[in-house]
Amino acid sequence: MVVALILAVYALIDCLQTDSARIRSLNKPAWMAIILLIPVVGPILWLVTGKPGAQPRPRPAAPKAAPLPPDDNPEFLRELRNLDDEHEKLLNEWEESLRRREEEYRKQHPDPNVPDPGAGAPDEKKKPKREDGGAEEELRKRGDGGDDDAR
Template sequence: MLRYLPFLLVLALWIYAFIDCLNTPENEVRGLPKVAWVLIILLFGEVLIGPVAWLVAGKVRAAPGRGGRTWVAPDDNPEFLKSLKDEQARNDERLLKNWEDDLRRREEELRRRESGEEPKES
């Protein structure tokens, strides 16, 4: 089984580079036209020259936080945190209103019992 591992790793790198090249917008391709990069990856994929050349020199890779599109974790995203706070505030308001309504109902029930009135059926 281990004798197939190098072949599988080369194949995986070749497939990754090929798909990455196809999905990269034309304005993010460096050095050569996109079609030329696809041909280089296809023709020199078995010896790793094509895929490695694409990964090293073919695509503009923006450093995180330097104008490129960056992914922000939810706990670092201020908009997400604000939405959580807003949702929590709405839940707290609803819970408080339910408690107040329940307290009023119980107080009214207690007053009726003390005055000897029949309790209302709700």
């Protein structure tokens, strides 16, 4: 008789603590009535058919392989080499383009202060020498024309 009472108390407490959504077959008040009204068979029925079954523990997922650090990852290193090659190619193209444009600019706009390497030394014979030593030209540059009395 004591065993039946302990079994009934255990089954009743277990039924009260179980979530209503997890109870199988009947609803919670019906199971409590069965446990209390049918002395030995009620608690056994609850434990066998009404109580939710033990849920299997979820298996832990197989641990994924940790990603390789970048300096050990061959795919990452290959991508870096490809990027370096592309950047080197682009840089060479830019340098070649710059050289070509500078050359074209020099051909179109020669610098008068830099002697043309193909022309040789400047020719002094092209300028006629004046007997006065170029004093008249110097006065014209200054703007006074040599008129000292006009002051």
